Amino acid sequence: MDAEVDHYAVLGLPSGEEGATLLEQDINKAYRSKARELHPDKRPDDPNAHANFLKLQNSYQVLKDEKARKLFDDLLRIKREKIQHQGHQDSKRRKMMSDLEERERSAFAVDPIVKAREEEERISRQLKQEIARIIAMHSNKKAAATAPSKQDTTAGKKDGDGGGNGLDKAKVLKVSWEKIGVDYTAERLREIFGEFGSIEDVVIKSSKKKGSALVVMSSKDAAIAATGNVLGDLSNPLLVVPLQPGSSPAIFSAEKYMEPDGPKLSDFVGAEYQNREKSVLEKLLKAAEKQNMTR
Numbered sequence: 001m002d003a004e005v006d007h008y009a010v011l012g013l014p015s016g017e018e019g020a021t022l023l024e025q026d027i028n029k030a031y032r033s034k035a036r037e038l039h040p041d042k043r044p045d046d047p048n049a050h051a052n053f054l055k056l057q058n059s060y061q062v063l064k065d066e067k068a069r070k071l072f073d074d075l076l077r078i079k080r081e082k083i084q085h086q087g088h089q090d091s092k093r094r095k096m097m098s099d100l101e102e103r104e105r106s107a108f109a110v111d112p113i114v115k116a117r118e119e120e121e122r123i124s125r126q127l128k129q130e131i132a133r134i135i136a137m138h139s140n141k142k143a144a145a146t147a148p149s150k151q152d153t154t155a156g157k158k159d160g161d162g163g164g165n166g167l168d169k170a171k172v173l174k175v176s177w178e179k180i181g182v183d184y185t186a187e188r189l190r191e192i193f194g195e196f197g198s199i200e201d202v203v204i205k206s207s208k209k210k211g212s213a214l215v216v217m218s219s220k221d222a223a224i225a226a227t228g229n230v231l232g233d234l235s236n237p238l239l240v241v242p243l244q245p246g247s248s249p250a251i252f253s254a255e256k257y258m259e260p261d262g263p264k265l266s267d268f269v270g271a272e273y274q275n276r277e278k279s280v281l282e283k284l285l286k287a288a289e290k291q292n293m294t295r
Helices: 016-020 024-038 049-064 066-095 100-108 112-146 150-162 186-196 220-229 253-257 271-293
Strands: 172-178 199-206 210-217 239-242
Touching: 016 066, 024 049, 049 066, 049 112, 066 112, 112 186, 172 220, 186 199, 186 210, 186 220, 210 220, 220 239
Parallel strands: none
Antiparallel strands: 172 210, 172 239, 199 210
């Protein structure tokens, strides 16, 4: 992430004083709109599509973090003040009297441009530190998601002794998709669901026509948040439902983003679809429990 980038402009938002007053929901709405516009799947012929999408995600992470956004707003304010001081100083120099006493007084006065530059450098250093902190925090989350904890290993052993009933079904999501566009790997699903919390496990079972997976989130709250917000790729949306019946009324948040002639919610959820997936999901659940037992 570059501290010189105008993160508001990247998201298509007004910068400066107006940007500092934007609410979190304004930033989230702008990010979703830009993400649909710049997604690499929508720009297959653009060699810079991936880089532009990554830049969008980085700017969104800065503005979403309260401390980093505050530092960025302060940096923009200092830059504006520096420009104002420079304009004032130029006008003052053109009108400066040749009187020696006035020149001496000006020489001993604190130069506002120098002061603004020093404050700009200080805030810029702090902003870079916060950006590094955000990068490290997300790296740690990914590392924690792939490394089983001691508690998970112990729980897995207890599951083996007790008949394999140790999985908290409230944290497990059933995910399915059609084989009509971009396919999903375990790593891709970890990346998508990782925005809502750590991922304990991903188990995939695919057929020629359908793909299915169990995604085990780190907490029930993370599972509920992911159920209501995960979209997946626009060319092949994900169907996300809770494994535990009645865990969440939200079924498929991507419905409103579908094309008019594309797949509809009624094509995915229904008694016939659920009966067809029941045996597959039971196998996925057993595979997830067996994988926990072997850790």
